[in-house]
Amino acid sequence: MRRQQLFATVAVVATLSLAAAACSSSKPKAASPGSGTASAPAAGGKLQQVVLGTTDKVISIDPAGAYDEGSWVLQWNIYQALLKIKAGTADVVPDAASGCSWTNTTTYTCKLVPGLTFSNGDPLDAAAVVYSIQRVVKINDPNGPSSLLSSMKSVAAQGTDTVVFTLNAPNSVFPYILTTGAGNIVDPKVFPADKLLPDGPGDIGSGVYTLSKYTANQQAVLTPNKKYKGDDVLANKGFIVHYEQTPATLKLDVEQGNVDVAWRSLSPTDIASLQTETSKVKVVKGNGIEIRYLVFNTSLPPAKDLATRQAVAYSIDRNAIANNVYNGTVTPLYSMVPAGLTGATQAYKDAYGATPDPAKAKAVLAAAGITTPVNITIWWTPSHYGAVSGDEYTEIKRELEATGLFKVTLQSAEWDAYSKAYPKDQYEAFELGWFPDYPDADDYLAPFYLKGGFYNNHYDNPAIDTLLTQEEGETDATKRLGELQQIQTLAAKDVPTIPIWQGNQVAATGLTVTGVDKTFDPSYIFRMWLIGKS
């Protein structure tokens, strides 16, 4: 009986505690994260801790184990690389290196800043750089970025401050590759040579922050690295990354002040709603170069007919998609190379116009002797690019059928089945998206146009292949620009793909948060040190 009474007492107390908690103060404590020791950061004031909420996942904090944005966001703030992308631009500038240069077309040499150390005090020298790059290749983790270094033949240290990269063939974008996660420098005394280091505060780098606490899929706590010797200046006293499961909870958390910045990925509907809540949050937009596009399999009917592909290109209304489906959170895209990157053109606008032209679509089909309406099946996936893809392709179907020239059947499949089917010639037309490895036009051309592209759509234009090889080895920037533009013009004529839109970077922040706009550039590098709070 006593045990029962005890149990009953404990149960009642616990329930009452929960109820009391539910009815107590209506303001969540985290509504003002950073409160306590830090004071307002007005000019000369104390810096505050900032909380970032995101639905991105972290695959690995070890640079050898990740090839995804969620992991790289942490890595870019914990590690240094030889080179980095200057905030607000797509320019490559030195980071741990004092300078890098081409010795010849296949040899790239970097000299390190003297006196660098990792956050634990170990020296960062040329041997550490070589070790870091080599272990990415050696470990070759299934989720890792080793494929980015496939153009590298060898890497070697010369003395303690010089690193020499030898490439298999001329590759003008190699400096960009060194700014990705594949180029991050780790402490050889901490990271094993042949396997990944488990994620946690043991991940030692020389970047702006150190990782002081990490709970997978829940939270990463970053504190300033006292041994950092780079030129980036902190606008906060630390950063917390809070991992969320869904955009819906992310939106609620930024509304309630539980997170200071909600970035990646709020839905277009959520963004539109947050834009109206001006007393609680502000929506910050910046350049983004993530793209969505339609791919044609040029070996399958009806997409194998050039005229059919061109007629589709004449019929699509990108503005309607951007405004009606995405509430203006994306921008119409008229080349596979998004606006904002050097060399980007508007090749599809030049070739097919900015608005639909059913008359020209009809003419091109008639000239090719194709009977209308053309039956075409377009595939999309709800499980990789978000449920809004369904709305996007419903709109595309509406636009194509509005011309009277097409009868469109929409089909969808889960990503796993979808991504296996499209390279195997099972889809005549299908949706895909691209997230950049590095902000250079080559990353938007070579993967798509070189011998059928990574999606194996059988498009083959030897002239484009030659131009791609030339631009990758080109040392003359002006000549390279011309080659990039030529590729886009040729591809627009052949229409192996139709670019649809490029995404803007969008974040919702508390009203007192500053600096998010400074880090929004085509590199997608989230520079936590630029974000402050007053």
Added chain:
Amino acid sequence: MASSGGSLRRYALTRLALVIPMVLILLTVVFLLMRVAPGDPIQAALGGKLSPAQLEEKRRAAGFTKPLIVQYVDYLKQVFSLNLGTAITDNQPITTVLKVNGAATLELSVAASIIALVIGVPIGLRAGRLRDSAFDAGGRLFGIITYAAPVFFVGLLFQLVFSKWLNWLPNSGMLSPIDQAELPTHTHLSVVDAIWDHNMSAFIDSLKHLAMPSFTLGLLLCGVVIRLIRTNLIQTLKGDYVEAARARGVPEHKVVMRHAFRNALVPVVTVMGLQAALLLSGAVLTEETFNWPGIGNQLVTYLNNRDYTAVQGIITIFALAVVFISLLIDFVNAAIDPRVRY
């Protein structure tokens, strides 16, 4: 007496022996289901990024191209050596996932069970005692609704009302980001860690975060409790010993609490034990709705990423937990009911 003890021992040994094929079947089903499902972790993560040849090379490097039987034997070896491996998609050892996320699920399950009992037992008792009254009808209706209402729907309603409209409670998570960052981890149970650390602010914060998920899951369970208590109480109130107690002039509330309720609890305990499976499946949905960092939430993430190793590891532990609880209930049943024997 010796015969009874021998019979009980034989029963226990037989039940234990049956666990082995049961577990083997479970492990095999888990393994096969993961292989039958389309896709793999490489395809899920890098499918839109690399060419088919590069994907195949990565698949080979990860061992996914090995014959199925070889993968199966490797899997069994891992399970029986208590090495559940490392998740492919986030590089976390499965034992760490079970420890960290399992603690969150435990915290939620315990809180939900307490709520289920605190709400369900009094309603069930009163409904049984006042059979066919308005309270009984209301109690039964409440029980049916809470049992039938989808967990995610109830959860979303709670979020809308208590978080979005009233702003009383945080909508998701186990702790506020700042508290979570500052609270040292001892047990991965946020309430316990806050008490351990004498951190009142974190304690209140953890209770606030626990309130909505535990009520959501607790309501699901309390429907079962209400109906069980009511039905069994009605049966026991018909017993001769209850009539005898009443005839001796024992007050009605004592008749109910001391005589009828205690006897009515025996089948309730048995069935509640079997609700462990319901609790775990409910926890998956509750965690997903409230972004609660439990094992169910993690399982959904791994399933979406086709992470064979992680899903196998977690489901194996889920299955073993249910098998263990069933076994325990069988033992308890056999101990209290002499008719249960082989």
